[in-house]
Each structure stands twice: as C-alpha cells, then as structure tokens.
Amino acid sequence: MARRALVVGLGIAGMSAAIGLREAGWSPVVVERAPDRRQGGYFVGLLPDGRRAAVDLGIAEHLHTRNPAGGGTAWELDRRGNRAPGLGFLHQPGRPAAVVRGDIEAALWQGLGQEGRARIEVRFATTPVEISHEDGGVRVLLRDTRTGQEHHEEYDLVVGADGLRSDVRRLVFGPHARYVRDWDAMICAFQLPGQVPGYGDQDSIISARAGRAAWVFGFADRAPTALLTYRTANVPEQFAGDRVERLRSVYSGMDDPVVRYVLDEVERAPEYLFDSVHQVRMPRWSTGRVVLVGDAAWCLNLYSGMGATSALRGGAELGRALRDAPDDVRAALTAWESALRPSIVRHQRVARLKQQMFVPSGRWAEAVRSVVLRLGGAARRRRLARDLVAAPAGSGRAS
Template sequence: MIIERAPARRLGGYFVALFGAGRLAAERLGLLDHMHDRKSLQQGVDIDRSGKQRPGLNYADLPGQPWLLLRSDVEQAAFTALPDDVEIRYATVPTAIEQDADGVDVTLLNKVTGISTTERFDLVVGADGLRSTVRSLVFGPHEKFVHRMGYMIAAYEYAGTPSGLAPGVGATFLEPNRSMWVYAFADHDPTILLTYRTDDVDAERSRPAIESVRAAFGERAPEVLADVLDNLEASDNAIFDSAEQVKMDTWHQGRVVLLGDSAWCVTLYAGMGVSAAIAGADLLGTMLEQRPDDLEGVLTDWEQGLRPYTTFYQTNAYEDRGFFVADNWLQILLRRALPTLGKTRLGRRLIDKMFHVEGVITYKSADILDEVLGGSRHHHEEPQVVHRPRHSAA
C-alpha cells in the first residue's frame, strides 16, 4: 500500500539530475526504460547585470554525464512500473504510528472525508520528504534533524521560452550570493532556479515568495531575469523554501525505516537527491528479498552499507553549492573561463582537477548495490570526502 498526502498524482516538477548511481538502480527496478535524457545540446549562456551574454555552462556539462529530467519523469516511470496489485490511497496522511515486535499499526486520516482508519503492516517505509510526517511521529520533531544551510531556493516550470533566450538555450545569471538558472531541455519547456544567501530564513519565509526574491536580486534586472521574476510572480507551481539537510544517527526504528529526503536530504546543491533515493530503494528491496526473515539485520546492514555514500553527498553539497551560487567575484570569473578552458586538453585537465573528478565520480556513478552486496566495498569503510579549494566551481 502507498499512502499519498496529495489528492491525486503530482505531475508537475522541477529539474532533477540522474547520475550513474541512480540510472543503474533505476534499470534494475524497471524504471529506466520509461525515462530519457532531456538534455539540450545547445551551448548555454551566462548573463550579467547589463544583459550581456557570453558562453556559459549547463548543468549537463558537469562531470558524471548526468541525465537531465523533470521530477514528473521519475514519478511517471515509477507509476508505470508499479505492480497492478499495489493500492494507492490519495489525500491520506498518517496521524499515529505504534509498533510491537510483530507489526506496525498506522492510523490513517483521509483529508477529504475526515475518516480515520487503522491498518497493520509488517514494515513502514517513510519516503515523505524533507519534513517527513513519518519521521516526526516515530523519531521526533523536525528541529532535531533538519539543518539549514543559509540559502533560499525558488523553483518553477516556465511555460514557453524566457524573453531574450532562444528555445533550448540554458542560462545563468551569477552574482555573489545570488544566482538564476534557466535549465533548458531538448523536448520540454525549461525550469527555473533562483537561489540566494540569507542570514534570516524565517524572515524570508514570512513574506510572499516574490517579495523576498525580488528584494534579494535587486533592481535593474537584465531582460531574462526580469522576465523570470515576472513569471515567478504569476506561477501556480512555484516552490519557495530554504536549503536544508537532514542528518540522523539512525534511519530505522523497529519496523519503521526512512528513505530519501526524509532520512538524508542532501539538498539540490549535491544533485544526488533522486539518484540516492532510487539507489537506496533498490538496495533495500534487494536485501529484503534476500533475507525476508531478518528484518532488523537487513535494516542495520542496509543503513551501514548506504550511509558512506549519503555522507559523501551531504558533505560535498556544501562545496557543490558554490557551483550554483558563488561567494565572490573571483569564483564567478573562474566559472566564466571554464567554457574556454574546456576547449583545450590542458584546460580539460585543469577542470578535472578543480572538480576532483575521480572522487566525485566514484560516488555519483557507483553501482551501490553491487559495491555493498558484491564485496568490492567493505560495509564499514568510510568515504574519502573530497575537499575542494574555496574557489572551485563544483
């Protein structure tokens, strides 16, 4: 049974990346055949405050050859691959979770009818996001686990093509502590990301999103940014939130286990949210199939095997953040030089060194199931976290 708080399938969605670790797991789960890389092959542009455009980087230019998708692509693939006998209850939320040695009793509230029922399960998997209801009911309040990074995020789907850009052309607007990204696709309208630094998350949230975002980006916006801001104000699918990570000492308690953002949210700066969630689900399902009578052992071993990867993604998100929103003009000038540097062999080597390609690819492209269960990686081994210089752009 799947419990979904939304009244129906959520078909919209922001840009997401699918790295090798996620694609390998998605293939095993029967999802990959229902997804495709939407990457645009057109050169991206970087825009300054005056409106001048120069060659820029797209997210697809990052090491690891990520697929560029929409969240709805992943949802559609999962829905298509779902067995026919799985029941989905929409507009339903858990209000109480109690467990004993033999099972879990979950009180479920239908938000439309107001009717509560209690169901008993062998295992409850909480995959309900950053502010997980399952986590708060079983593990404690959000404040114990959610850690703010000090940045705000506004994201939405843009209908059509932003003013000043050609179809399929991605764009960035970069200034210290704030940036705009237009994620262009080959076969879909673009999505937008606006992100900026703040010292007061609560104050940013207290105002309408457009007021906070306009104040953060200032006046005299170039044509593309001005249009993006106007469309944010008119959007009915915008997300406005702070960048936050979830850090927990354990992801399971008895017969309740957390998965994805509810357990280890890495933030979009890591680019590994979807990949880590799919890989985590693939590993958990495989281990449960192999050892159906050893639930506690499976959950313990699953967490021990997976945690080194999520720890790496979380730690590197703090420096990956600099690729999305730079701290100073030096970082931005270095970013602007990358398209030119990438045309030469020496330049590509320098870029690989800046991005610490070997370390990043080891974790973002890993076949996690094979490494955890195949013995090529010891369960107790901790990841070698890559520390980049402050001016790096990944």
C-alpha cells in the same frame, strides 16, 4: 503469505521503495497525503547511480529524458549582463540525464502497475497519525484527510518516504528540529512558458552574483524551468508577506535581462515552489521495523544535485537488502544502511561546495566561481572541437 509493508509518500523514494519491496516478494501499500498524483516539477539531472537504479527497478525504458542536442550551451552572465559560454549543470562528470521530477515519477508510476507484476495498491488522501511497534509488527493509525475518518492497520514494515518534513520521522524518531539543519538559503523553482528572449530554445543561462542567483535550465523538448536561489540570514522573514515582492526586493540591483524575465514570469506562473533549503542529518535511518528513505532520511538538498538519484537508489537497494535477508528485517535494514551511508555522507559534505557554484557566498567566491566555470567551459569547447576533427566525416557525437 507475502509480508505487508506500508510506504508513506508517493514521491521518487516511496515509489522506488515500493517497487523494490515488491521485487523482494513483499506486498507494499503506498499512502499519499495529496488527493492525487502530482505532475511536472522542476529540472533534475539524473546521475549514473540513479540511472542504474532505474534499470534495477525495471523502469528505465519508461524514463523520458530531455538532454539538449550536443550537450547544450550554458551561458554565464557577468555583472554587466554580458554573456559568455560556460559550464552548466549538465556538463558535470557523469553526464546527467536531463529530466523534470515528474518524468521520474511518471516512469515509477508505470512501474507500480507493471504488466505481469502485482499492481501496487496506492491510497491517496491518506496519512499516518500514529505509529507504534506492537507484537513483532507495526500498528499504524491512518487518517483519510477528506473525511477525517481514522482506522488501525498492522504491517511488518513501515517505510517513511514522506520528504524533508517527514511525519513518519516526527512520529517515530522525534521532532524536526533534532534532524533538520538550516542552510540559510531559499529557492524558488517554476516552469517558464518559453525561453528567455534572445537565447536558443535549449540553452541554459546562469546569472550568479554574491548571495543570489538565477538559473534557467534548457531542455530538448519542452520549455525551460527557472530557479532563483539566494542566501539569507533570516529565513522566517522570507515567508512573511507577498513572495514575488520579496523576490523583487532580494534581486533588486541585479538588473540583467535574464533576471528581469524570470522575475516577470514568476509573477505570472500558475504555481511555483518557494521554500527554504535544509539538510537532514540522522545518526540512524531505521528503528525496529520503521525505516526512512530519500529526503525524509538524508535530504541532501538541491545543491548536491543527488537527491533524486539517491532516492531512486535508496529504494532499489532497500528491496535488494530485504531480498538478501528474507527472514531478518532488522539485519536487512542494518545492511542496507551500512552500504548506503558512506556515499550519502560524502554527498552531504560536498553539497556545501556545490552551493558555491549555485550561489556564491560573497564577492571573492563569485570571482573564483566565474573563473573556474569559464576555464571549464573553454576546455569543454576545445574538447568538442578536437572530437569533431577526429570524428570520421558524417558521424555525429552527443556531448
């Protein structure tokens, strides 16, 4: 009989792990605290590792990507609000695929019920409240969040894929404070109803000053998403009082038309993500037959630009490791972690540097950032012009 795994969380990491486990011959059950599947979400740039994981999981054909034509234009705004073409998120090496988080989750969702494969059971409004190792397996007390009813189930493996503030981590590995590092920064991400007036539909726009920045991410076939991100020495205070008023006060004095538009739209937005930024550092991602994956285990955070990519990869490789060591779960978990950890640690470190690109820490960093991106933008334009001259007449080339 197939071994049973409980996967906690229906995000990118949870669905990837569930598909990976099924391909390894396991029988996974996914529980999700929310009453139904979330959609939409903010801009995500999926890097080659993530795209390879999507192929491995058999979901690449379902993944809808939205890269602007010709690679898109990214405008940098200076302190006076003047624009100049620069380098955007999509222009980094690896040519990220532009998606929203919901595009990846929709592709994975199709993968859960793929034709010809066992449909993976998903239970909404369900969360674990106790997890303990017993008799060579894991005993889990599950709660139905609608009725409050609880019951026990036994599994051969529990996968905690329940995000930054993971309950599986808290229940099995200890309190959040032990693993969650504060980055003294905030984000507010949301869907814009349309492009900032005066810009092309697919353009990206960046207005980054010392300690605060506004980003608009353009897509080929939908309205852009916006990201406000700022640094603060007092994170708890950011959650007190009205959030839009808080944002207006943080961005006061940054009076360019892009910031003004984004602030007006956040006020009208039906929903937005407003949260503090953290990173999760753990000495080990598994104990016994409980393993964490994705943000629950290593949350790289948005500045790394690798969270979704590594969640996909982590889930896919977990399945591979269990397939390679079918009779020894602990050996499989150790092999999985050994293979993955070096690149995760590297991305965790690099995220600090990338944060300077998203939101510079001071005036000096702002100036350096601006020069680097403008030079990079000019080099890119020269390369594109060269390619255009070299290309045979009538042929096109996406950047």
